[in-house]
Amino acid sequence: MKDEGGRYDFESFFADYYDLTPAYAMRGDLGFYTGCSKAAQGRTLELGCGTGRIIIPIARAGCGVVGLDYSKSMLSRCEKKLQDEPQDVQERVTTVRGDMTDFDLKERFHLITAPFRSFSHLVTVEEQLSCLDCVHKHLLPNGRFVLELFQMNPGRIKDSKYLNEAEDTPEFTLPDGRRLSRTNRTTAFHRAEQFNDVELIYHVTHPDGHAERLVQAFPFRYYCRFEVEHLLARSGLEILDLFGDFDKSPLTDDSPEMIFVAESRR
Numbered sequence: 261m262k263d264e265g266g267r268y269d270f271e272s273f274f275a276d277y278y279d280l281t282p283a284y285a286m287r288g289d290l291g292f293y294t295g296c297s298k299a300a301q302g303r304t305l306e307l308g309c310g311t312g313r314i315i316i317p318i319a320r321a322g323c324g325v326v327g328l329d330y331s332k333s334m335l336s337r338c339e340k341k342l343q344d345e346p347q348d349v350q351e352r353v354t355t356v357r358g359d360m361t362d363f364d365l366k367e368r369f370h371l372i373t374a375p376f377r378s379f380s381h382l383v384t385v386e387e388q389l390s391c392l393d394c395v396h397k398h399l400l401p402n403g404r405f406v407l408e409l410f411q412m413n414p415g416r417i418k419d420s421k422y423l424n425e426a427e428d429t430p431e432f433t434l435p436d437g438r439r440l441s442r443t444n445r446t447t448a449f450h451r452a453e454q455f456n457d458v459e460l461i462y463h464v465t466h467p468d469g470h471a472e473r474l475v476q477a478f479p480f481r482y483y484c485r486f487e488v489e490h491l492l493a494r495s496g497l498e499i500l501d502l503f504g505d506f507d508k509s510p511l512t513d514d515s516p517e518m519i520f521v522a523e524s525r526r
């Protein structure tokens with residue numbers, strides 16, 4: 261869905277089902293990000309904090325954190341979850357509605373992160389450089405930036421089999437008795453501009469038998485390793501580490517992720 265400013269925002273159902281989706285709930289990145297925040301010894305800013313899946317555990321670990329996100333529905337889900345947290349955890353979290361390509365928080369951070377592919381929502385180089393410029397302005401001297409992207413599967417940028425809907429989440433039962441499964445598909449390849457149009461399709465069956473098909477559509481940018489290295493260098497960020505997974509193993513041909521750890525040199 262495009263909002264009044266022409267940006268893609270997530271449909272409210274996406275926020276409702278986000279934390280219940282096993283691929284998100286079981287993602288093995290919490291130890292990595294909590295460890296980064298502890299090591300930073302100062303406040304963390306997360307770009308694209310969504311429902312607070314990562315910022316809430318960071319606050320539980322005793323670290324102060326600001327979560328910035330553009331989506332009203334994702335942020336309101338985060339606020340709702342925070343209400344169930346102890347007072348001290350709530351006090352360590354600040355959420356801000358804002359655009360990661362254009363923000364001014366009047367604070368500089370020891371650590372800024374862009375986890376779980378939030379940077380892949382930035383399709384153009386102008387948006388990417390604008391975001392990295394904001395990152396640079398918000399980092400303390402020697403502050404660190406962690407940028408997590410997926411390592412591209414070449415098949416997914418041209419193989420017509422991905423135009424067909426494929427199941428990524430087999431049906432399971434939610435606590436309230438609804439049954440949920442999910443499929444996904446690519447609806448268009450844009451190789452010259454390095455993005456795909458994708459759909460995440462939620463299939464919900466209510467206890468009374470009523471069935472819904474809910475579609476979240478958005479463009480998704482893919483990156484090559486050296487392109488990201490050039491982007492970071494253009495933005496005054498020096499790469500310290502490049503990992504291929506959350507266990508900090510090096511990037512190899514089969515690594516699922518590309519996790520860049522960079523330092524501000526300004």
Ligand SMILES: C[S@@+](CC[C@H](N)C(=O)[O-])C[C@H]1O[C@@H](n2cnc3c(N)ncnc32)[C@H](O)[C@@H]1O
Pocket residue numbers: 270307308309310311312313314328329330331334358359360361375376377378381382
């Ligand atoms: C896949 S979710 C990740 C959420 C969270 N970091 C996590 O790991 O669960 C990506 C998030 O990026 C946000 N996002 C996308 N484009 C954005 C932008 N230009 N500015 C701020 N947030 C954005 C989306 O609203 C969404 O909440």
